[in-house]
Amino acid sequence: MPILTVRHVTTYHYKQPVAFGEHRMMLRPRDDDDQIVLESELEISPTPSQIFWARDVFGNHVATARFAERASELRFKSTMRLRHTPTDFREADIEDFARSHPFAYSEKERSDLACFLTPLSQHPRLARWAAAFLREDGSADTHKLLVDMTQTINRTFKHVARHEKGVQDALQTLELASGSCRDLAMLMIAALRSLGFGARFVSGYLHLGDGEDDDGDVGGNTHAWIQAYIAGPGWVDFDPSSGMVGNRNLVRIAIVDEPREAIPLQGTSIGTASDHLAMKVAVKVAAAADAEAECSRVCMVAAG
Numbered sequence: 001m002p003i004l005t006v007r008h009v010t011t012y013h014y015k016q017p018v019a020f021g022e023h024r025m026m027l028r029p030r031d032d033d034d035q036i037v038l039e040s041e042l043e044i045s046p047t048p049s050q051i052f053w054a055r056d057v058f059g060n061h062v063a064t065a066r067f068a069e070r071a072s073e074l075r076f077k078s079t080m081r082l083r084h085t086p087t088d089f090r091e092a093d094i095e096d097f098a099r100s101h102p103f104a105y106s107e108k109e110r111s112d113l114a115c116f117l118t119p120l121s122q123h124p125r126l127a128r129w130a131a132a133f134l135r136e137d138g139s140a141d142t143h144k145l146l147v148d149m150t151q152t153i154n155r156t157f158k159h160v161a162r163h164e165k166g167v168q169d170a171l172q173t174l175e176l177a178s179g180s181c182r183d184l185a186m187l188m189i190a191a192l193r194s195l196g197f198g199a200r201f202v203s204g205y206l207h208l209g210d211g212e213d214d215d216g217d218v219g220g221n222t223h224a225w226i227q228a229y230i231a232g233p234g235w236v237d238f239d240p241s242s243g244m245v246g247n248r249n250l251v252r253i254a255i256v257d258e259p260r261e262a263i264p265l266q267g268t269s270i271g272t273a274s275d276h277l278a279m280k281v282a283v284k285v286a287a288a289a290d291a292e293a294e295c296s297r298v299c300m301v302a303a304g
Contacts, residue, residue, distance in 0.1 A: 001083055001084070001085050002083075002084050002086075002287045002288060003038070003081060003082070003083055003084070003287065003288040004081070004082055004084050004207060004251060004285060004286070004287050004288075005079070005080070005081050005284075005285070005286045005287075005288075006029070006078075006079070006080045006081075006082075006205050006251060006283075006284070006285050007077070007078070007079050007080075007282075007283070007284045007285075008027060008076075008077075008078045008205075008222075008264070008281075008282075008283050009075070009076070009077045009078075009280075009281070009282045009283075010075070010076045010264075010265050010279065010280070010281050011073060011074070011075045011076075011279070011280045011281075012073065012074040012075075012269070012276070012278075012279050013072070013073055013276075013277040013278045013279075013280070014071075014072045014073065014074075014269065014271065014275045014276060014277060015072070015274065015275045015276075015277055016072055016271070016275060017070040017071050017072050018070060018071070018072070018269045018270060018271035018275050019067070019070050019269070019270035019271070020067040020070075020071075020074060020267065020268070020269055020270065021067075021267055021268035021269070021270060022064055022065065022066055022267055022268070023064070023065045023067075023074075023076075023265065023266065023267030023268075024062065024063070024064050024263075024265070024266050024267060025042070025062070025063040025064070025065065025076065025078075025264070025265050026060060026061065026062055026063075026203070026253055026254050026262060026263065026264050026265075027042065027061075027063070027076070027078040027080075027253065027264055027265070028040050028042075028061040028063070028078070028080065028253070029061075029080055029082050029204070029251055029252060029253055030059065030060060030061070030252045030253065030254070030255070032252060033085075034084070034085040034086075034087050034247055035082050035083070035084050035085070035247075035251060035252060036082060036083045037080060037081075037082045038081045038082055038083060039079075039080065039081040040078075040079075040080045040081075041078070041079045041080075042063065042076070042077070042078050042079075043075075043076075043077040043078075043079075044065060044074075044075070044076050044077075045071075045073070045074070045075045046067065046069040046071045046074070047069075048065035048066055048067050049066050049067060049068040049069075050065070050066040051063060051064065051065045051066070052064045056261075058254070058255050058256055058257075059255075060253070060254040060255065060256070060262075065267075074269070076265060082251065084247075084251065086246065086247060086248040086249075087246055087247050087248075088245070088246045089143070089146070089147070089233065089236045089238075089245050089246050090143075090233075091141075091142075091143040093232045093233045094142055094143060094230055094231065094232040094233065095231040095232040097231070098142055098230060098231040098232065099141065099142055099143070100139060100140070100141060100142060101134070101139060101140045101141070101142045101145055101195065101196075102138070102139070102195070102196055103142070103231070105198070105229075105231070106231075109198075109229070109231070113198035113229055115257045116193075116198040116199060116200045116229065116257065117193060117196070117197075117198050118193065119190075119193050119194055120170060120186070120189065120190040120193055121169075121170050121171060121190045121194070123171050125171060125174065126170055126171055126174060126190060126191065126194060127194050129174060129191060130149075130191035130192070130194045130195050131195075133145050133148055133149055133152075133195075134195075142230065145195075146192075146197075146228060146230075146236075146238060146245070147245055149188060149191065149192070149238075149240075150188070150238045150239065150240050150243055150244070150245055151243040153184055153187065153188060153240035153241075153243075154240055154241065154242060154243030155243065156177065157173070157177050157178055157179065157184055157187075157240075158177060158178035158179075159178070159179070159180070159181065159184065159241045160178050160179065160180060161180065162179065162180040162183065166260075167182050167183055167186050167259050168180075168183040168186070170186055170187045170189075170190035170191070173186070173187045174187060180224075181223055181224045181225065181241040182201075182203075182224040182259050184240045184241050185201055185202070185224045185225055185226045185240060185241075185259075186201065186259065187240070188226050188238065188240045189201060189226050192226075192228055197228050197229070197230075198228065198229035199226055199227065199228045199229070200226065200227050200235075200255055200256065200257060201224065201226060201255070201256050201257070201258065201259050201262065202224065202225050202226060202227055202237065202250075202252055202254070202255050202256075202262075203222070203223075203224050203252075203253050203254045203255075203256070203259070203262035203264070204222075204223060204224075204250060204251045204252045204253040204254070205221070205222060205223060205250075205251040205253070205283065205285050206221055206222075206223035206239075206242075206249055206250060206251075206285070207249040207250075207251065207285040207286075207287060208221065208249070208285070221283050221285075222264065222281075222283055223239075223241070223250070224241075224259065224262075225237060225238060225239040225240070225241065225250060226238050226239075226240070227255065235255075237250055237252075251285065
């Protein structure tokens with residue numbers, strides 16, 4: 001049961017002191033059964049005149065900051081420690097009636113899942129691509145279908161760093177056979193919803209070992225993946241960018257219906273367009289060797 005530490009720093013630089021409008025932050029990890037937040041600290045410079053914490057309709061932590069000071073630099077530093085429990089997706093955990101697709105969610109499940117069942121695309125090409133994971137009679141083993149789709153996207157689509165705002169349409173991602181992590185996630189969500197699965201977008205952090213990041217960063221980065229709802233285990237994490245199934249190395253910040261609802265940090269500055277010079281983001285995710293090592297560190301500090 002590893003202990004993960006996440007540090008996320010975003011800094012805005014301006015040519016001259018500017019005023020700031022409200023800034024909305026989604027930086028604190030969710031409190032879920034498989035990840036428990038031990039410590040969470042948010043440092044903002046200049047210091048906000050007001051800061052409010054709330055939960056949105058999906059249970060995500062949202063902070064809103066208001067500012068009275070003008071400054072030529074605005075800096076947000078979020079530091080978190082959490083206990084993370086890796087979980088797998090096993091066929092044996094699926095309810096008997098749901099082990100073969102298609103299956104029907106209960107009436108209550110359909111009501112609760114309504115916004116996560118709404119189709120994202122009616123295009124025949126997307127439907128054909130999703131149907132390729134089914135047998136000729138339209139059936140499939142649920143576990144195999146979900147794992148195969150995750151790993152097929154990883155294997156046949158190019159994962160690229162795309163810095164433009166927004167998300168590609170699922171059909172565009174299919175045609176290009178490439179996309180950012182958020183694009184590949186939305187493709188998989190669109191495909192699963194076309195097959196009748198409840199699926200939702202997840203935003204957070206990916207823990208990486210040295211040299212594992214395609215973008216050259218070491219230790220971790222912001223990331224996006226999906227969850228699908230399966231009777232039995234409930235919401236299960238699938239990362240089409242890496243082909244991984246389960247929550248290993250994934251830290252959830254937000255679960256949402258649409259990616260625009262999970263932007264980590266957004267706000268406004270009041271000045272001229274030329275005042276903005278740069279925005280820099282640095283993310284580091286580190287793991288203690290194991291829970292016992294972390295306990296030893298804490299005990300030593302307390303004894304000292």
